[in-house]
Amino acid sequence: MAAQCVLEIFCLEVLNVSIPAGPSGHEQLTPSMRDVLRRMERAARTPMHQLGAAAAKAAYEAGAGVLEIPKQALARVEDLQIPARDGAQLPARLYASLGREETPAAGLPALLYLHGGGFTVGSVATHDQLCRQLAHLAGCMVISLDYRLAPEFQFPIAHNDAWDALQWVAAHGGEWGVDIRRIAVGGDSAGGTLAAVCAIEARNIGLALALQLLIYPGTTAHQDTESHRRYAHGLVLDEPAITWFFAQYITNPADREDWRFAPLLAADVDNVAPAWIGLAECDPLVDEGVEYADKLRMAGVPVELEIYKGVTHEFVKMGRVIAEARQAHAHMAAALRSAFGLA
Incomplete structure (x- = not known):
């Protein structure tokens, strides 16, 4: 003890x-x-x-993994590289509960996962336990991407990396055992923003995704909702941190109005992938998450929205002490299994 x-x-x-x-x-x-x-x-x-x-x-x-559930052993964990449009090789990690020899000939459905961290911190390593757990519970492949971070790489580099990676998985994932007919995109916080935007980009080119899995995503251009005021101080994510993170990533004020930073400003979200959205009740980002769910629903997009009561931003990575994190893991896995048609 x-x-x-x-x-x-x-x-x-x-x-x-x-x-x-x-x-x-x-x-x-x-x-x-x-x-x-x-x-x-x-x-x-x-x-x-x-x-x-x-x-x-x-x-x-x-400290990112200390409050998480124990690391889930998996049959297959491999470090990969994914090319970006400017020639950079982006580190990524593949997780699967089945080894290569056990993978069906058609491949496994796959989730491209984009970590949180305000576009400034975070990595494949900080979200290792979460990605392992999703691969284990959902029975799918998870590919976690190390997109490039601010302040060295500013808007729209993180978006470009995420979108390049999703297109690469769709085009070449079969080489890794991905069933390219069943691909989802997801992420938490800033990674949820990137995932939401990738779902719109995918719609724009006719790339059909099974699901967008959005964990307390940022969706607004400016932090002016009531929840940003209510939860501005004293919780895991506060106003000074948000302001600092975005100052690292956005140097041109006009870029805040770009829908690739604020997907609520997208001209339309008709025919984007169905969404599972998980929010923390006591989080500055909760209102904009609800607003994005409403935007999707008004466009006719199927949305499953879960608001976890009494918890804060980052709670999904505290499964060792926060029961709601373990509930969210189960809900995310169920959403992935349903979207992928897994029994």
């Missing part, structure tokens, strides 16, 4: 969150989520947005 507490405190320290007394919305938190935030408060470390990009990346890498 003592070792577990030390591990939790280490993780919460590197998340770099401080909590002011009694912020609006804290009364909604589950006991487990409130306990996580108390530990963050006691850690009293320098907030990520004050560290600088390099130190923030290192801090997130150091």
